[in-house]
Amino acid sequence: MSPDAERQHRISPARVLDLDPLLDDPATRIVVCCGSGGVGKTTTAAALGLRAAERGRKVVVLTIDPARRLAQSMGIDSLDNTPRRVKGVEGAGELHAMMLDMKRTFDEIVEAHADPARASAILGNPFYQSLSAGFAGTQEYMAMEKLGQLRARDEWDLIVVDTPPSRSALDFLDAPKRLGSFLDGRLIRLLTAPAKLGGRAGMKFLNVGMSMMTGTLGKLLGGQLLKDVQTFISAMDTTFGGFRTRADATYKLLQAPGTAFLVVAAPERDALREAAYFVERLAAEDMPLAGLVLNRVHGSGAARLSAERALAAAEDLDHASDRPAENLEEARIVDQEDGKAGVRNSPDTDGSSGSPTSDPTVPQLTAGLLRLHAERMQLLSREQRTRDRFTALHPEVAVAEVAALPGDVHDLAGLRDIGARLAAGRPELPQTAEE
Amino acid sequence: MSRLQVVSGKGGTGKTTVAAALALALADEGKRTLLVEVEGRQGIAQLFETEALPYEERKIAVAPGGGEVYALAIDPELALLDYLQMFYKLGGAGRALKKLGAIDFATTIAPGLRDVLLTGKACEAVRRKEKSGRFAYDYVVMDAPPTGRITRFLNVNDEVAGLAKIGPIHNQAQAVMRVLKSPETAVHLVTLLEEMPVQETADGIAELRAAKLPVGRVIVNMVRPEVLDAAELELVRGTARSSFAQTLSAAGLGGARRGGHAERLVDPLLAQAEEYAERYALEHEQRAVLGELGLPLHELPLLAEGMDLAGLYQLAKELRKQGMS
Structure with missing residues (x-):
């Protein structure tokens, strides 16, 4: 980086991520949304897909585990592992959406690559059944597998993928390799072909280790399991010709130009810490990062009024309403004697003939409004702090901020609204400094 | 009060925070609790502002009244080696197994086995006694996998039964299930007053009940104060x-x-x-949904200053006040 560029980064720490050019660019073929659980990743993927479609592209969104109502909003509450066209999309483009069924995807791979007899042997194997439904990395692997399939069909010009809510940031990048290397690994070869190895000179030592090991594993897991594993592996091995090849292809697809990663987070400490891991990991793996989507950012139209000042004013009003016999005019005079008058603007005199607040509840309600505001301002400064920490660590990452919504998304209009917020990149940001 | 307290919740609801606060709250009056982590995220270390936890029980906090909180990040690989050592005195052979990828295989790839090791280690801590006959820990609090995976995680018996039909892993799974399905265990779910986490909580409870796992309480986290009614x-x-x-x-x-x-x-x-x-109305609806679950509800406030160690003690105090410990 040139010294000039570096200086510029320091001056404007968070660049704004402009999403529309990314979505519009015909060269963009895959957008991957990743991030920790509970940050609105799936919603972001769906909103981006809808926006791209309404801007004229033919899009498919692959969601992993959408909340029921989000799925319903796109009309994909039936889980059948195939893309369905979403109705109600405006404009020239198309939106298709699907929910990943990992067991089904795994079964399909088996059915596609094995003859019927072998396929049914694999599908009926207890080890396979457990692996396809429960292996911690299966969901990640199958998401990537599905992505590869969708890309190969070449029916869509943009694929937006949601990623599983992984235990850690590393899981979903590691899973293809891990499953691939597991199935191609030394252990598997040992388990499946002990006789072959034993016959070779110079392998004696290994052979001793191996038989001891299979013996131990057999003891530990029970002989039946080991046999299941062995039959499963040999069935898989001969039909597949290497999981690793597939895993490598998926991995290369992710690195290729035309793929853009979006790290999704919320302005909370843990979520941004995970986001920082993702950013670092993607860089280490040469994966193209487009930027950070920061969901649920709060703003305030009255940011000039600080939390402290709002609270102080609320307390003044409480005192005033505690003393119904006195009117506010007196309360204010009392306060002015405390020496606060200097910081105040001149009191209003317009139309103040008679009591302006004859309703005794108004000061109480106003105090409530001020307390809500103070709470909002505290939230803003907390969000600002966590955001600043991230920006200090990764000033190079462009950020799109999405204003918080009070409720969840239930329909396409809601998704469209989020898409618009995403594209705006920066909501009316709080001004932290008081005027 | 169950001695094994399992804390789950949807991602983003603060289950690690609640688990830690609960461990602190239970370490009342000279009691000793163990806080275990099973997902390798080092969330406990971050929360207690200490270095990454090794696979070793170590004291991380002192509770008001002299109680102690120990923490343990369970590493499935090391737990398996531990286990092999305990039953087979494997020593160096364990390392050879590791080199071959056998340990990786058994803990990462073979589903269910990994979970047996994780829950098994927690159950071992629950049952462990000192020479004096007193339990090593009065309570064990587990920061468990999220709601969507909790039933599968705890229901190791079903997972493993189809795989390891005999052998030590099978026996281990049986022993673990006896603890997990007994009143010695309570599974708590952490949620927020938002639609998705509440829905997931309701689904999670139904799954736990169907698997006959003991459901404990629902903890609503990060509750914002009611400023206006x-x-x-x-x-x-x-x-x-x-x-x-x-x-x-x-x-x-x-x-x-x-x-x-x-x-x-x-x-x-x-x-x-x-x-x-708008949020108030939504929260009101979600409270009603939670109310219908028929479980004790606890509420923890949103800390205006963000989560830190002082906040953790504050939440622990709150849990104690609400009779959670």
């Missing part, structure tokens, strides 16, 4: 803008005339009140 929000809607402008002005926030400082505050403040009202 429904009646007051109604009054806000019915009050003239000018009244607010004048009152703000009277409170010293500037002029109430059009364009005056106080007058310009009214719209944004009312907009914030509308957002609050």
Whole structure:
């Protein structure tokens, strides 16, 4: 980086991520949304897909585990592992959406690559059944597998993928390799072909280790399991010709130009810490990062009024309403004697003939409004702090901020609204400094 | 009070925080608790502002009243080696197995086995006794996998039964299930007053019940204070803008005339009140949904200053006050 560029980064720490050019660019073929659980990743993927479609592209969104109502909003509450066209999309483009069924995807791979007899042997194997439904990395692997399939069909010009809510940031990048290397690994070869190895000179030592090991594993897991594993592996091995090849292809697809990663987070400490891991990991793996989507950012139209000042004013009003016999005019005079008058603007005199607040509840309600505001301002400064920490660590990452919504998304209009917020990149940001 | 307290929740609801606060709360009056982590995220270390936890029980906090909190990050690989060592005195052979990838295989790839090792280690800590006959830990609190995976994680018996039909892993799974399905265990779910986490909590409870796992309590985390109630929000809607402008002005926030400082505050403040009202209504609905689950509900406040060690102690105090410990 040139010294000039570096200086510029320091001056404007968070660049704004402009999403529309990314979505519009015909060269963009895959957008991957990743991030920790509970940050609105799936919603972001769906909103981006809808926006791209309404801007004229033919899009498919692959969601992993959408909340029921989000799925319903796109009309994909039936889980059948195939893309369905979403109705109600405006404009020239198309939106298709699907929910990943990992067991089904795994079964399909088996059915596609094995003859019927072998396929049914694999599908009926207890080890396979457990692996396809429960292996911690299966969901990640199958998401990537599905992505590869969708890309190969070449029916869509943009694929937006949601990623599983992984235990850690590393899981979903590691899973293809891990499953691939597991199935191609030394252990598997040992388990499946002990006789072959034993016959070779110079392998004696290994052979001793191996038989001891299979013996131990057999003891530990029970002989039946080991046999299941062995039959499963040999069935898989001969039909597949290497999981690793597939895993490598998926991995290369992710690195290729035309793929853009979006790290999704919320302005909370843990979520941004995970986001920082993702950013670092993607860089280490040469994966193209487009930027950070920061969901649920709060703003305030009255940011000039600080939390402290709002609270102080609320307390003044409480005192005033505690003393119904006195009117506010007196309360204010009392306060002015405390020496606060200097910081105040001149009191209003317009139309103040008679009591302006004859309703005794108004000061109480106003105090409530001020307390809500103070709470909002505290939230803003907390969000600002966590955001600043991230920006200090990764000033190079462009950020799109999405204003918080009070409720969840239930329909396409809601998704469209989020898409618009995403594209705006920066909501009316709080001004932290008081005027 | 169950001695194994399992804490789960949807991602983002703060289950690690709640688990840690619960471990602190239970370490009352000289009691000793063990807080275990099973997902390798080092969330406990971050929360207690200490270095990454090794696979070793170590004291991380002292509770008010002299209780102690120990923490353990369970590493499935090391747990398996531990286990092999315990039963087979494997020593160096264990390392050879590791080199071959056998340990990786058994812990990462073979589903269910990994979970047996994780829950097994926690159950071992629950049952462990000192020479004096007293339990090594009064309570074990587990920061468990999220709600979507919790039943599968705890229901190791079903997972493993189809795989390891005999052998030590099978026996281990049986022993673990005896503890997990007994009143010695309680599974708590952490949620927020938002639609998705509440829905997931309801689904999670149904799954746990179907698997006959003991459901404990629901903990609503990060509850924002009620600043205005429904009646007051109604009054806000019915009050003239000018009244607010004048009152703000009277409170010293500037002029109430059009364009005056106080007058310009009214719209944004009312907009914030509308957002609050919408959220308030949603929270109200979600509370009702949670109420129908028929479980004890606890609420923990949102800490205005963000989560830190002091906040953790505050939440622990809150849990104790609410009779959670």
